[in-house]
Amino acid sequence: MIDKENSMKKTLITLAAGLVAAFGVVSAQAADIGLETFGGKQIVPENPKRVVVLDFAALDTIREIGAKETVVGISKGRIPQYLAEFDTDKYANAGTMPEPAFEKINEMSPDLIIASARQKKVLARLKEIAPVFYMENDYENYYPSFEQNLLALGKIFNKESAVKEKLAQLDNRMTALAKLTAGKSALVTIVNESRISAFGDKSRYALVYQKFGFTPIDKNLSSSTHGNSVGFEYIAEKNPDYLLVVDRTAAITDKANNAQTVLDNALIKPTKAAKNNHIVYLNAENWYLAFGGLQSMDTMISEIESAVK
Template sequence: MKKTFSSLITGLIATFCLLSAQAGEIQVENFAGRQSVPQNPKRVVVLDFGALDSIRELGAKDSVIALAKGRIPEYLSEFAQDKYKNAGTLPEPDFEAINALEPDLIIASARQQKVLNRLKEIAPVFYIDNDFSDYYRSFAANVRALGQIFAKEDIARQKLAELDTLVEGLQAQTKGKNALVTLVNESRISAFGDNSRYALVYQKFGFTPIDPGLSASTHGNSIGFEYIAEKNPDYLLVIDRTAAITEKANNAQKVLDNALIKQTEAAKQNHIVYLNASNWYLAFGGLQSMKIMVDELQSAVKK
């Protein structure tokens, strides 16, 4: 009888602990689907700069204990401090270091997609995912989900409303203007259309795509100087991947410094815009980085 009573008490305690743990979890939804995550985590490892950006904007940076420290964008430089531990790089997380930190939550994104199961063995994971065919909507869903996770839902709504107002102002300025988004990687050039990772330039920011026929591709469509000269966009928007991930500054400017590009209207009108490579390539998808992107384009169309 004593053994039965003892077993009953043990079972009740286990049930209580389980219910308590479940009570601390919430369901959030983004393009990746519904995810069960802990609410108000106190020890968070962040493997996505856009998420790190948004967490800071939501007023929850004190929960961050570690991040991927390779090539931190300038506007996130405060996270280079020693009090934030190094969790490896975006493509190669340091699993041993992350495990030793005993996080409550790990925030991951597409660059860690292949190692998600390994991360989930360490702690619950919130996976940031985006719909490139409707990027801005999926970005907003990620921000709202982070607002739920950190109990900052009102701030998330406010920040998104403020950003919507800025975007509307940009749309008024870009109306009737066409553009081509390009990414320069060493000497190679890729073009991105209105169904790509940079589709929001057309779909949300208001530029008309110079080539609606570009295929949907995460890595863009390979092009040459002749293509740019033939399409002759009003605005040539350039993301220098090489500058974003290496010490080679102004690589894209050197690549595009040739006679064919100089003949384009974009060159003649000073409308070749070299975008902030770190923000557009590494920190893509954060509240502040999105504002920086809008500001960059507003400055470009005012020229």
């Protein structure tokens, strides 16, 4: 009887050990962590091994902190040139940013999907496939929300120290930049075909004023994702020292130099920005497609430095 009981105990111990061996690692990988960003409180898996990234800024940051080996699929569409290494068959096509390919994403069996405002309307469908980390920015406090998103990514991938180090470097660069831009007024615009939108200090480009140091030429511009529609007369009337231009058309099509053509007219030529060669045509890929990544932010600072020195 005792021998039989001992035998049963040994069997149970063996089974338990087998279960630990089989599922222990999976359990560790599936541990959830809590995050709080402007996008809300979120619960996501820690240290995911298979990640689908639907946002170029997030892809930029993941590469910069040394976690790109986790990426199995990305939004393809028009990939910014500085992220061209991801435009290969090694990374599955997850559709475009506005239109994710849900069935293909499901086939990738991701542990985590990283989404942003361009996927806000389809978050529920993405969450049916896998946990989603959603990134969104606070236009009135852009840079703090940017930092929150990056620190959250650092926590997800166990790369918090790398994120903090890079954010400190950006802070130092922006402090130096603000000294160069002190007392200079600016207006950030997006040119989309022949249409112009202006962005103030409570917009997607608020950091130009809040962190880069420019004085907003118009403090009455409303907070808006797509900016405030304006014309040539408005720009001439406000007459900023610097006119910062994002050519959306160039970012999403093969039509180069669209903004330069649009702004080459008799109303813009007499402005201070035009006369002083201070109409700055920004890198549209960085400022429109990948806005908010670690490398893109560093490049943006360099662009403004070159413009004001």
